[in-house]
Amino acid sequence: xxxxxxxxxxxxxxxxxxxxxxxxxxxxxxxxxxxxxxxxxxxxxxxxxxxxxxxxxxxxxxxxxxxxxxxxxxxxxxxxxxxxxxxxxxxxxxxxxxxxxxxxxxxxxxxxxxxxxxxxxxxxxxxxxxxxxxxxxxxxxxxxxxxxxxxxxxxxxxxxxxxxxxxxxxxxxxxxxxxxxxxxxxxxxxxxxxxxxxxxxxxxxxxxxxxxxxxxxxxxxxxxxxxxxxxxxxxxxxxxxxxxxxxxxxxxxxxxxxxxxxxxxxxxxxxxxxxxxxxxxxxxxxxxxxxxxxxxxxxxxxxxxxxxxxxxxxxxxxxxxxxxxxxxxxxxxxxxxxxxxxxxxxxxxxxxxxxxxxxxxxxxxxxxxxxx
Numbered sequence: 001x002x003x004x005x006x007x008x009x010x011x012x013x014x015x016x017x018x019x020x021x022x023x024x025x026x027x028x029x030x031x032x033x034x035x036x037x038x039x040x041x042x043x044x045x046x047x048x049x050x051x052x053x054x055x056x057x058x059x060x061x062x063x064x065x066x067x068x069x070x071x072x073x074x075x076x077x078x079x080x081x082x083x084x085x086x087x088x089x090x091x092x093x094x095x096x097x098x099x100x101x102x103x104x105x106x107x108x109x110x111x112x113x114x115x116x117x118x119x120x121x122x123x124x125x126x127x128x129x130x131x132x133x134x135x136x137x138x139x140x141x142x143x144x145x146x147x148x149x150x151x152x153x154x155x156x157x158x159x160x161x162x163x164x165x166x167x168x169x170x171x172x173x174x175x176x177x178x179x180x181x182x183x184x185x186x187x188x189x190x191x192x193x194x195x196x197x198x199x200x201x202x203x204x205x206x207x208x209x210x211x212x213x214x215x216x217x218x219x220x221x222x223x224x225x226x227x228x229x230x231x232x233x234x235x236x237x238x239x240x241x242x243x244x245x246x247x248x249x250x251x252x253x254x255x256x257x258x259x260x261x262x263x264x265x266x267x268x269x270x271x272x273x274x275x276x277x278x279x280x281x282x283x284x285x286x287x288x289x290x291x292x293x294x295x296x297x298x299x300x301x302x303x304x305x306x307x308x309x310x311x312x313x314x315x316x317x318x319x320x321x322x323x324x325x326x327x328x329x330x331x332x333x334x335x336x337x338x339x340x341x342x343x344x345x346x347x348x349x350x351x352x353x354x355x356x357x358x359x360x361x362x363x364x365x366x367x368x369x370x371x372x
Contacts, residue, residue, distance in 0.1 A: 022198060022247045022338030023358060026086065027073070029066075033345030035073045040080035042354045047127055048073050049343070050089035051117070055096050058106045059113035060087065067121075074122040084166060085118055088129035097130040101141035111145075111152045118165055119156075125166025127200070132177050136185060139177075143188025150195035170200040173232035173249075175239035189240040196245060198337050201236060203229040204251040207317065209258075209280035214269045216306035217255040217317045220327055223303060224268075229327060233334060243335040250327065250339055252346035252353060254282045254318035265310040267301055275314040283346040284353060287318050321356035328360040 024045040027035060038046060048070065054061045062070065070085075077083045088097065100106045114126045133139045149167055157164035171187060178184040192199060206227040207215030215227070222228035229248070236246050256275030259265055274280025276290065287309070291298060296311035305326050308317045319327075331339060339357060341347075347354050 020337070021361065022340065023361065024200070024247065024338070024340035025344050025354070026340065026342050027344040029069055030345065035076045038077070038344050039351050039354070040077060042351055042358050043081050044338075045082045045084060045124075045340075046077055046344070047084050047086040047340075048123075049086045050092065050129065051085055051087050052089075052092050053087070053096060053100060053110055053113070055093070058100050058109045060110075060117045062117060070117075070121040070123075078122060082124040082166070083122070084125040084127050084168065085114070085121075085123050086127040086129050086170065087114065088131065088170075090129075090131050092129070092131070094131065094134065097128075098133070098138050098141070101133075101138065101145045107145055107148055108152075111149050114149075115152060115156050115165065119162075123165070125168065125197070127168040127170060129170035131170075132172055132179075133185065133187075134177075139185050139188055143191030146188070146191045146195040166197045167195065168198050168200060169196055170202060173201060173203050173206065173229070174226070174235045175241065176235065178226075186239060193240070193242050193245065198245045198247050199236070199241065200247050200340050201232060201249055202342075203232055203249040204342070205255070206232075208255040209271065209274035212271050214257045214259070214265075214267055214271055214308070214315045214317065216267065216301070216304045216308070218249075218251050218306070218319055219301075220305035220323070220330060221303065228304070230330070233331070233336070237334060244337045246334075246336045248327065248331045248336055248339045250324060250341050250353075250357065251319060252284045252341050252343060254284065254287045254316045256280045256282060256317075257315040259310070259313045259315050262310075262313045265297075265315060267304065267306075267308065269315065271315065275316065282316065282318075284318060284320075285346065285348045287316055288348065290316070319353065321353055324353050324357050325360040328357055329364050332361070332364045 023043050025043050026047040026049045028049045051060050074083045100110045118126050133142050153165050153167055176184045176186050204218040207217050220229045237243055256277050257271035258273050258275045260270040260272050291309050294311040296309040298309045300307050305323060307320050307323050
């Protein structure tokens, strides 16, 4: 643990930076933080979140207002970074994706529309954020969807003499979706390796105010359960996914709790629900402002490689430049492809955490893509 804690700051060897490394961020359509505000020097890829398929035609639905935003998005970001479309998200219908993936005609309609939209608006690729397949059949159908999607992308590229679109997926923190109502389910690893450029692993929301105990939302380690970044990332590799197809997720937001007893404020302290912030969530810049305004106590927990603060009955778990640097060093020790953030607009105004991630990655990487 201590090795990874100090590695990003003291690994001073100058090394070659791979052009295939992924340093991505999601941008959620919003008026308060336009795409022009993204510091593109910190990223290689930016995801537009989200588009959704029509529940009758299974094709991507792009209203006129959204079409204008898509055009602005790609025009703003290219050629500095590669823009991608993300389809789905936490608020999308899992049943709709299950229906699409289970039917050949629906798959074809959906796939062809994603390629058409990506090309029409100048995107470099498409991403599927299906949260989450819930049965063995749905996982198998997901694998088939990936196969047909890759084939269609290759066919379109050949017919138009254009570079093939990227194809990625945003996935659960672990290769096994063990929150299934039936039994633990495994993602279609073989199809992922064969057909996706990479997967974005949601290595966050491991703890939150839905539990009556405080805990690190994205702790690197957890000595008491499998709810850790370490366990999740290693599970993907143990499950057979090529490490260079794995991209680690990093949150630019916090989860908050209201303590049952303000005098009991460590990790695992009893809580009675969400604390400060909207539904128990705060942007990173809001956390730092809150800490300063309240004089909150800030604690770095070495056991979980996480940080939290507490003031009165409020308890806040989050990542900061120190914990992100630790995670970047850890990701490189596993030879992962890179990292991504959720989401643009939540970092500090000077992009403190995103900058630390890039600096740490650059300092740590060697020509083989990892540090032992």
